Amino acid sequence: MVAVLHRDYQIKALRAFIQKDAALVPPNMIIEGHTCTGKTHVLTQFFQIHPDIITSWVRPIELVSWKPVLQAVARSVQNSLRATYPGVQSEEFDPLDVEEAYLLVKFLTNLFEEYSSLSEDRTLFVIFDGLDSLEDLDAMLLLKFLKLYELLPETSRIKLKFIYVVQNSAFVSRYASYGIPSIVFPIYNIDEVTDIIIANRAPELWESSCLHDQLQSQNIVNCTTEQLYSLVVNFLQLIIQSFGSYTGNNISSLNDFIDFKWEDYVKAITPQNVFEPVQLYRCTSKLFTNTDDTLSTEDENIHNNTNDAGQQDSNSATQTYELSNIAKYLLISAYICSYMEPKYDPSVFSKKTHLRSGRSAYGRRKKKETNPRYIQPSLFVIERLLAIFQSIYPVETNSESGSLASLKEDHLMRSNVEVFQNISELYDLKLLGTTMTKNIDYLSFKLKWKVNVPWETINEIASSVNFELGQYFSSIHE
């Protein structure tokens, strides 16, 4: 049996509320606590040392909707009864018949009747492990189970009791007036997390093959067990100290970091630093300063390159999106449309010399207080997108300037078939959005568009085509 740390009160309370004698048990009970607070662990340990209590576990997270939950209750109750009393000749009922809440009552009534020949009353605990992680959860579902015991026959030998394991405290407080006893599992504090992690992980890491291989390859043989143990504990503490604030008091994410960094840490062990924690930390300090919590190597590179900018050029070759050039410029102009006001467009984009009289736009007088990039994109009409696209899209002229051929050539990009194709493709890729309606009519004049990428992405796209997007926004806020 694994020791349970820092859950003394909870175990005491569990022992008081969960008993063999059905008369000493409340019909419903809630176990409440955030993720990684040891709810399921404590419960399983508890029932392991009380094998005389019949349990059946239901995991709503796998069951998605209310109907499978009802069927799972029926199935698991029947299964655990059959497993406990193999001697009782009982008819097998089909749990898939349970299609309504009252059919569950009927099913259980019929099932318990088969066991009416038992010599003593037995308590059966149905444990909903994570009731609020049910995908299609609604407020009525818990109420159905809360009142179930009133509808079951009082005379039956099997007494059904329900334990709900719930993460969300807001969910529990909806049912506060029903007077259900609850045991709260609070979030561990950092000391408790340290204790638990050291107790659970140290033996495992200590025996890990990569550590022993490394020690052998480095020819470190004069190692006592205590020294090895302190090496492991030191590593665990380093991980907790450097990433504790990043993960919060979440044991499973810390465990991920441990698994993720342990091998690299072990590789740095040499005969010189094996007994010198400080030196070993210096060799491996990179492991403890970066989370490396990503799957793309590119992100990692950028992260590393913040101190030496020389390498950046080689990385810009790999881009976030492999879009066509037109699509990239379309996306950039969509971003401009969404985040710059239309009334300043003439002052920003107008380049033509004026043949007719008229003053040009003055532009923005005062800078904005909030950075527009932080707020949600605003809507624009498609014509504005095409206009800005035309004004920013570079068209290289092949012909010599002044020649006759140059008269025939367009100096501006026209909205040809490819442009519209690319727009609709960007919409399908969810990089452009529209006002949400079903069955959108693209050709309708009412339809408005918006961009659906954050600044980081668009900036990367812009730099891949050497477009200085930042300049357009520097005059607005920064």
Place this chain on the structure above:
Amino acid sequence: LKELPTDPEFTSFKNHLLRQLYQTVKLDEITIPSYLKATESEVDRILKLAIIQKESHSTILVGPRGGYKSFLLSHTLAKISRKYDNQYITIRLNGYVHSEQTAINGIATQIEQQLRKINASRNNSKKESVDISSGSLTEVFEKILRLLDSATFNTERPSDKRKNKDTSKITVIFIFDEIDTFAGPVRQTLLYNLFDMVEHARIPVCIFGCTTKLNFLDYLEKRVKSRFSQRIINIPQIKTLKEFSETIKESLIVPDSESNAKDRQYTTQWNETITNIIQDDNSQLSKILKTNFETFKSMDRLKYSMVPFIHSSPSFENLLSELHSCNQIIEYETNQRTNDLTGKVRSLSDLELAILISTARAAMKTKDESVNFNFAYAEYEEMIKSLNVRIPTMVHSNSSESKNSIIVDNAIKLWSKKDIKNIWESILSLDLMAEKGNVGLRESAIAVFYASNYQFQGTMAPFDLRLYQMQVTLQELRKIVPRSSIYYPWTQL
């Protein structure tokens, strides 16, 4: 985790006490709170009229949750059933479990089961096999109506004649929990038919409905209302502290009876102690009673808070001393509160707290108090930068060639935007923030179904542009965050 040492007599005393708290003691030993005595006799009277005199009635019990509505009904029924077991059948329906459609099937199944049981106990040959619950919904409903409504009930009669001398009919008692769910805005067919039976049927039908809605009569349609006998029993409430502590005393005092004769040595002492402690206004228990009375006024909560210490006491002396100190009751109450907003904020790591504070600051600055990741990160960045500027021990090594090599040792680390996303999500999962315009938990399964087929705007938007609202404001944070925290000065704009 080892079991407690056991003194068999003390254990049986403890178990008796616990049973009393759960109200699972034997029928005669159940104590009904004295403020409910009048109501109980009223319920008793109506039930006896229905079962013995064979009169038809309909009654609604109105009271808050945990107000002993179902308890009174089942307790009284259980008492009556000892004498008149075969005189009636009970049909229990629950508005949560049964819908209008399924209630019909529910009634049919229960009638069938109950009649079978009565027939079996009268050990007559199973010649009349009651087959009600099979067939289509309309068939079932017709069968129930015919059975309850008309004289075709004589399938039951001959058996009555043979066994009992008088030819009394069997009373059908309906107990509706949450009857207001059947009194929905459309049709109310079930209630109409059942209330109609009370008026016209030839067999006695008695309907009890339990509801928490004070304006239950307004739910009913005109035709349904006119068939209802207008009898509403309001469950009385505890009004004074004295009444409250009196009720608690009643439920804790162990009555002298044969069943617990062997632990009598404990009983008298226990009862004495309880009486003394509750009478003493300065005792810890009285204080707890008073707090409970002024906040929850919930008997259930108080009882459940007593369970752990009664169960875990190794000896009688220990039990009494616990009763004096009430440490474990307080422990229970503390535990109930560890998961509230304050507890959650206290459990945050320093980085999480920094993000939470900067989010709250960013939310304060916007017009509609909504905030997205970008704003929160900008605020965080600004906060950390100005914190680091103020830290005196930090030395800028501007003299040397490397500008970007700051001495990090004394500075507070500024985490990258990518890393903060993890923090953002964990704050979200702790319910300290909620998506703007989020409906949350739906009321019914139908609403969930509609919602799951609808794609929300929020899920379409990129991560850092989604709008959120804070569940805890900056002013509240200022009260929770300890003054010693470096982020405390930032809990104010």
